[in-house]
Amino acid sequence: MKIYKEKIELKSDAQIEFLDISDKVQKIVDNSEVREGQVLVYAPHTTMGVTINHNEPMLIQDFMRVLYKLIPVDDQYAHDLFELRRKQTADGRSNGHSHCKSLLLGVSETIPVEKGKIMVTDSQSIFAVEFDGARKRDIIVQVMGM
Amino acid sequence: MKIYKEKIELKSDAQIEFLDISDKVQKIVDNSEVREGQVLVYAPHTTMGVTINHNEPMLIQDFMRVLYKLIPVDDQYAHDLFELRRKQTADGRSNGHSHCKSLLLGVSETIPVEKGKIMVTDSQSIFAVEFDGARKRDIIVQVMGM
Amino acid sequence: MKIYKEKIELKSDAQIEFLDISDKVQKIVDNSEVREGQVLVYAPHTTMGVTINHNEPMLIQDFMRVLYKLIPVDDQYAHDLFELRRKQTADGRSNGHSHCKSLLLGVSETIPVEKGKIMVTDSQSIFAVEFDGARKRDIIVQVMGM
Numbered sequence: 001m002k003i004y005k006e007k008i009e010l011k012s013d014a015q016i017e018f019l020d021i022s023d024k025v026q027k028i029v030d031n032s033e034v035r036e037g038q039v040l041v042y043a044p045h046t047t048m049g050v051t052i053n054h055n056e057p058m059l060i061q062d063f064m065r066v067l068y069k070l071i072p073v074d075d076q077y078a079h080d081l082f083e084l085r086r087k088q089t090a091d092g093r094s095n096g097h098s099h100c101k102s103l104l105l106g107v108s109e110t111i112p113v114e115k116g117k118i119m120v121t122d123s124q125s126i127f128a129v130e131f132d133g134a135r136k137r138d139i140i141v142q143v144m145g146m
Numbered sequence: 147m148k149i150y151k152e153k154i155e156l157k158s159d160a161q162i163e164f165l166d167i168s169d170k171v172q173k174i175v176d177n178s179e180v181r182e183g184q185v186l187v188y189a190p191h192t193t194m195g196v197t198i199n200h201n202e203p204m205l206i207q208d209f210m211r212v213l214y215k216l217i218p219v220d221d222q223y224a225h226d227l228f229e230l231r232r233k234q235t236a237d238g239r240s241n242g243h244s245h246c247k248s249l250l251l252g253v254s255e256t257i258p259v260e261k262g263k264i265m266v267t268d269s270q271s272i273f274a275v276e277f278d279g280a281r282k283r284d285i286i287v288q289v290m291g292m
Numbered sequence: 293m294k295i296y297k298e299k300i301e302l303k304s305d306a307q308i309e310f311l312d313i314s315d316k317v318q319k320i321v322d323n324s325e326v327r328e329g330q331v332l333v334y335a336p337h338t339t340m341g342v343t344i345n346h347n348e349p350m351l352i353q354d355f356m357r358v359l360y361k362l363i364p365v366d367d368q369y370a371h372d373l374f375e376l377r378r379k380q381t382a383d384g385r386s387n388g389h390s391h392c393k394s395l396l397l398g399v400s401e402t403i404p405v406e407k408g409k410i411m412v413t414d415s416q417s418i419f420a421v422e423f424d425g426a427r428k429r430d431i432i433v434q435v436m437g438m
Contacts, residue, residue, distance in 0.1 A: 003328050003438060036151070038186060046345045046415050046416055052253050053192045054192040056228060058225045059223075059224070059228070059245055062223045062246060066217060070358075070362060071358060078357075079350045100354055100355060102345060104396065106252055106397075107401070110188070110254055110402060112151060112188055119286060121191070124191075124192055144290070144436070145149055146147075184332060198399050199338045202374060204371045204373065205370070205371035208370050208371050209395055212392045212395070216362060255398070257334065257400070258334055265336055270337075270338055
């Protein structure tokens with residue numbers, strides 16, 4: 001039984017962005033030499049999400065539109081007042097909505113590994129989802145198996 | 147330490163459908179002979195979800211109503227235009243909303259196993275959730291443990 | 293390879309409540325003596341959720357507001373009629389909305405463990421989320437690793 005862990009370092013370029021990390025996750029599974037098992041993809045952040053879906057640019061526009069509709073940026077978030085008072089963020093970032101989007105999506109996914117390959121079909125991609133960019137981020141990828 | 151994997155083959159009968167796969171998951175745990183560990187239930191699809199909740203027919207109507215309200219079918223999805231242009235789908239299926247519903251629900255759940263039994267109470271069922279049926283589907287079930 | 297499991301017993305004090313269980317999860321990881329691996333946090337309930345985010349009181353107000361907005365208490369839930377007919381619940385609890393909130397959040401999260409510590413940053417907390425309190429609850433915490 002092996003346990004292997006690596007960090008993916010990312011840089012988001014927009015406030016909200018779907019970053020396809022499928023190839024990077026597969027590379028870490030390769031490095032782990034695990035043939036049968038599973039891989040955990042985990043975002044150690046409170047304004048990111050992890051999800052698996054189709055990497056089709058128009059669809060990603062739909063995802064963003066839906067997330068903005070469900071959690072509007074122009075609502076009043078109590079958290080933003082809190083941040084303002086604490087002056088915690090140098091750039092005055094109002095990210096209450098980003099936390100709420102992260103809440104909806106969740107910060108981890110687990111994918112089975114078979115014969116050394118992550119079990120995703122051609123239409124599935126693993127996404128790290130930025131909700132409060134642009135900034136540097138890291139994602140933890142942990143492989144368990146044989 | 148054992149790692150054991152099986153596929154559940156399903157056939158959905160409606161566009162949106164909650165398929166209770168609890169018994170099938172338990173059967174695979176039986177086959178694995180794992181006594182202590184966990185089971186990963188994973189949908190290798192972009193228009194399905196996996197969730198755990200109460201299998202009560204009226205409640206499932208509520209789930210559907212809520213999902214349709216949050217992600218309406220009659221919104222305009224950019225993805226549907228894309229599919230139309232590519233003529234990718236023979237049946238002209240407009241499934242932008244199905245992908246968005248999958249995004250909200252997520253495609254995996256992990257359940258602990260104790261003394262060979264999945265740790266679900268009487269009111270919990272494991273559901274594979276179809277968002278773009280009717281069609282054939284498969285679900286990957288992977289058991290890890292001793 | 294170790295597999296270790298413990299139950300956290302909780303008591304919620306409100307209908308909806310974010311209970312920070314990070315310290316309790318870490319304590320169980322300590323008890324497991326696992327140094328490298330992962331921990332599964334799982335709610336064996338149909339009206340609870342498990343999530344990871346920032347434990348900031350104003351933000352938690354935002355989470356509640358968003359969840360109530362997406363899944364209003366004063367909508368009609370078919371499940372509540374069902375419960376009423378069955379007189380299943382002694383207190384006539386109308387908890388259709390609680391099940392729907394649980395559906396959105398999901399009932400498990402998996403967190404990597406490194407050098408015996410759960411890999412959460414200072415701004416991340418693990419929450420068991422009550423959607424149908426006040427009542428007693430338990431959460432299953434399972435550690436796998438070396």
